[in-house]
Amino acid sequence: MQFKHPELLYALFFLVIPILIHLFQLRRFQKVEFTNVKFLKSVKLQTRKSSQLKKWLILFTRMLLLACTIIAFAQPFIPNTEDFNEAQETVIYIDNSFSMQAKGSNGTLLNASIQDLINTFGEDEQISLFTNDETFRNTTVKVLKNDLIQLSNSTSQLNYDAAHLKGQQLFSDDKATSKNLILVSDFQQNGNPITFANDSSMQLKLVQPKSGLVSNISIDSVYTSNTTAETIDINVVLTNQAEPADNVSISLFNDDALLAKSAVTINETAETVFTIANNTIINAKLVIDDTGLQYDNVFYFNLNSKPKIKVLTINESSDDSFLKRIYTTDEFEYNSFRLNALNFNLIPDQNLIVLNELDNISNALKAALNVFKKDGGFILIIPSDKITLDSYNQIFTDLNISNYNIDKTTKKQITSINYNHPLLANAFYSKVTNFQYPKVNASYRFTSNSNSVLSYEDGSPFLVGNASAFAFSSALNKGNSNFKNSQLIVPVLYNIGLQSLKLSKLYYTIGNPNSIAINTTIGQDDILTLSSEESSVIPLQKTYSKSVVLQTEDYPNRAGILNVKNKNNVLQNLSFNYNRNESNLSYYDLNTISNVTLDTSLANTIETIKSNANVNALWKWFVIFALVFLIIEMLILKFLK
Numbered sequence: 001m002q003f004k005h006p007e008l009l010y011a012l013f014f015l016v017i018p019i020l021i022h023l024f025q026l027r028r029f030q031k032v033e034f035t036n037v038k039f040l041k042s043v044k045l046q047t048r049k050s051s052q053l054k055k056w057l058i059l060f061t062r063m064l065l066l067a068c069t070i071i072a073f074a075q076p077f078i079p080n081t082e083d084f085n086e087a088q089e090t091v092i093y094i095d096n097s098f099s100m101q102a103k104g105s106n107g108t109l110l111n112a113s114i115q116d117l118i119n120t121f122g123e124d125e126q127i128s129l130f131t132n133d134e135t136f137r138n139t140t141v142k143v144l145k146n147d148l149i150q151l152s153n154s155t156s157q158l159n160y161d162a163a164h165l166k167g168q169q170l171f172s173d174d175k176a177t178s179k180n181l182i183l184v185s186d187f188q189q190n191g192n193p194i195t196f197a198n199d200s201s202m203q204l205k206l207v208q209p210k211s212g213l214v215s216n217i218s219i220d221s222v223y224t225s226n227t228t229a230e231t232i233d234i235n236v237v238l239t240n241q242a243e244p245a246d247n248v249s250i251s252l253f254n255d256d257a258l259l260a261k262s263a264v265t266i267n268e269t270a271e272t273v274f275t276i277a278n279n280t281i282i283n284a285k286l287v288i289d290d291t292g293l294q295y296d297n298v299f300y301f302n303l304n305s306k307p308k309i310k311v312l313t314i315n316e317s318s319d320d321s322f323l324k325r326i327y328t329t330d331e332f333e334y335n336s337f338r339l340n341a342l343n344f345n346l347i348p349d350q351n352l353i354v355l356n357e358l359d360n361i362s363n364a365l366k367a368a369l370n371v372f373k374k375d376g377g378f379i380l381i382i383p384s385d386k387i388t389l390d391s392y393n394q395i396f397t398d399l400n401i402s403n404y405n406i407d408k409t410t411k412k413q414i415t416s417i418n419y420n421h422p423l424l425a426n427a428f429y430s431k432v433t434n435f436q437y438p439k440v441n442a443s444y445r446f447t448s449n450s451n452s453v454l455s456y457e458d459g460s461p462f463l464v465g466n467a468s469a470f471a472f473s474s475a476l477n478k479g480n481s482n483f484k485n486s487q488l489i490v491p492v493l494y495n496i497g498l499q500s501l502k503l504s505k506l507y508y509t510i511g512n513p514n515s516i517a518i519n520t521t522i523g524q525d526d527i528l529t530l531s532s533e534e535s536s537v538i539p540l541q542k543t544y545s546k547s548v549v550l551q552t553e554d555y556p557n558r559a560g561i562l563n564v565k566n567k568n569n570v571l572q573n574l575s576f577n578y579n580r581n582e583s584n585l586s587y588y589d590l591n592t593i594s595n596v597t598l599d600t601s602l603a604n605t606i607e608t609i610k611s612n613a614n615v616n617a618l619w620k621w622f623v624i625f626a627l628v629f630l631i632i633e634m635l636i637l638k639f640l641k
Helices: 006-025 038-073 109-120 141-149 160-169 321-326 344-349 363-374 389-398 489-499 602-613 619-639
Strands: 076-079 088-094 126-130 135-140 178-184 203-207 217-225 231-240 245-254 257-266 269-277 282-288 298-303 309-315 332-338 352-358 378-383 404-409 412-417 443-446 452-456 461-465 469-472 514-518 528-531 540-543 548-552 560-566 569-577 597-599 615-617
Touching (some): 006 038, 088 160, 088 602, 109 141, 126 160, 160 178, 217 245, 231 245, 257 269
Parallel strands (some): 203 597, 378 469
Antiparallel strands (some): 126 135, 245 282, 528 560
């Protein structure tokens, strides 16, 4: 037992006062001689003993009464923990990702945690709080209340290790304080086991609110197929996180007009197809009826008019028919010229320039290609069998491509595909291992193996490429290579052409880096904006002579269809959707983590922290004891004769 005001205990010395009073009030019995009265002598002895007992009882009760009163004023208490007397620092992380939309017993997990914080934590108690996208340091619940009530779901989620580290950084350097870090999340599984480094300087408390959500159906992705001159098929992929479901309704809207409706039966995945008119501009929205997470029930995409990609091939004596078969008129505007008949004024208007087996690259052509590349153009170089090495290496240096060595190599097979290269991203459904290896009879060797797309069996590159320039190491004519007959030629050359003009896709994912080319010409001081009815965002952008490339990642941060505007002129529309990673209903089992405190309620965790800092006050009991002894004294005085 400890005392809040221990200095008052010196008043216990006043207990000597009732003792002195008692001693002064004691009277000696005088002997009075009385003849022949034995019986009176006996009564006298009995009365003397009773009087002494009564006075001793009164003395004890008064001393206890005074002692209890003094101790009550000293305010005794028993601490709940050893660190009760330390100042408290509390840092709270609230996961506001979309998975926290799941409903528990008191509404969504996010809203329930916010209400626990507001209702349980003292308004004027100091805390630090952070979410996936905001940080509030050294503030109070009273100040945070409006921000907490208006807290919306975030498009991204902090890694749990990152949340742990950030929480540590929000504590002060004062070693005399007791530090409590509370992580509030549903702790959705993200593939890696969850671990926290031990830190004796603070107490880590994990709050994992539970939801009753056992089913969630989401729209996963959209793609087009079976495109004809009149129609186009829209394929919609759905995923299911629970038991199979029947008659899941899915509706297709163009703006607010219902175009079509369908129902599907879904096990783990399902797919449905909507057929719509081709060559029409559509601002589409897909909606499903599902009682699970709400954010993944709506999916936006749009179809814009697509400009044709301009490809110009410069030939010397070789055949370019294989290029014509790849760059077809439905997607490309293909032109081919002999070098001696080339009009250099055509180069700036192209998206892709192909140098098809030129023996020598003139200085005039190199200068035109350098300007073309700086203006955002793509270049593909196919060498001839007899090149002027210096002319090629000079253009390679300008294009940041490895130079050719002097020596040519002998017959080789092309055996390796770099699936991680940006050119081949999503080009194959799976890794190809059983294709027929193309071969070359003679090739040039690059001085470096970096940026290789396709490689020979010895690891040297057959095709290299960077952001906007690509080069083969050998000629592709029939006398030197059978690469034209390989199944690899179509995805490689088609993707080079497709990437030369970054046409807008059906949709983009918020949180992923996106590069979007808008075919327009704007003034020197003009900028493009992404606008909706509620807001307007100016994305990062690069301006070229015939296009503007927009760079987006975290902004915009709300799903929907946005207008690309130059001032008040709408150029086209872009659709943005939330990442579907939060649709997963698998959660970590936190019982396997050591050195942490677990709970399912933030309110319980806060109350536990408060109880650790509180004490069991005993002064009321000593007041009660004082009153009891006062009553006992009164009863003795009245009834004990």
